[in-house]
Amino acid sequence: MRVLLVEDDDRLAAALTTALSRHGHEVVRAALAVDALRLAGGVDFVLLDLTLPDMDGLDVLRRLRRSSAVPLIVVTARIEEREVLRGLRSGADxxxxxxxxxxxxxxRMEAVLRRGTRPLPVRDEVVTVGDVRIDLDARQVHVAGEQITLTRREFDVLALLARSPxxxxxxxxxxxxVWGDPLLSASRSLDVHVAGLRAKTGRPGLVETLRGTGYRLGSTA
Known part of the structure; x- marks a missing residue:
């Protein structure tokens, strides 16, 4: 099996390469996120460190999952429960x-392979809701053909909902x-940004509130 090892620590990478090779695997090593994204299409398994010099590993994971269902295990020193949940929610096996x-x-690699490759999620880069067009790649939103300006976090909130209608x-x-801190749940930061989205788009139903549960992408009706 061809394994992509994404690890910027040379000593650890060498040790893992030796161990994987002894188990019959061919190892391709990437120390940078940009190389990992380039090489991921030609491997059977990915081992991904989250602390990389050119990009956060979670961003690498999210980008990979837009186009690839390759089995992937996050291998990292980040031990916080929040980081574990973020990794799994972002698509790690x-x-x-x-x-x-x-x-x-x-x-663990054997267990992931036994479970089978996860189905590749269908992710439209442009999501349309009524007359609202959300371009996830270009980070642009158009309402009735007119582009509107959102703050970075307003767009991030909308994009998170739009990726899973x-x-x-x-x-x-x-x-x-979006904020990287679930403890902010006691604040009104999210409420303010949702209100901003509704006001700027002029479509109050675009972000639907489910009281006591959360939010989802709604409609413009």
């Missing part, structure tokens, strides 16, 4: 915290993904 034993890594996102999940 498993999450392994350093330091770990080689035997555990191999067992119909899926309810909890306040904690949105605050974690």
């Amino acid at each position: 498993d999450y392994l915290v350093k330091p770990f034993r080689t035997a555990e890594l191999m067992a 119909g899926v309810v996102r909890s306040r904690e999940e949105i605050l974690d993904e």
Whole structure:
């Protein structure tokens, strides 16, 4: 099996390469996120560190999942529960915290392969709701053909909902993904940004509130 090892620590990368090779795997190593994204299309498995010099590993993971269902395990020193949840929600098949034993890594890789490759999510880069057009790649929103200006976080909130139409996102999940801190759930930051989205688009139903649950992409009706 061809394994992409995304790890910027040379000593750890060398040790893992040796261990994987002993188990019959061919290892392709990338120390930078840009190389990982370029190489991921030609491998059977990805081991991804989250701390990379040119991009956060979670961003790499999200980009990979837009176009690839390759089995992937996050291998990182980040031990906080919030980081584990973010990794799994972003599309990782498993999450392994350093330091770990080689035997555990191999067992987890085998378990992921036994479960089978996850179906590739269908992600439209342009999401249309009524007369609202949300271009996720270009980070642009048009209403009735006119482009409107959103703040970075307003767009991030809308994009998170737009990537999974119909899926309810909890306040904690949105605050974690957009602000990086679920503890902000006691503040009104999210409410202010949702209000801004409704006002700027002129479509109050675009972001639907489910009281006590969270938010989801609504309609313009």
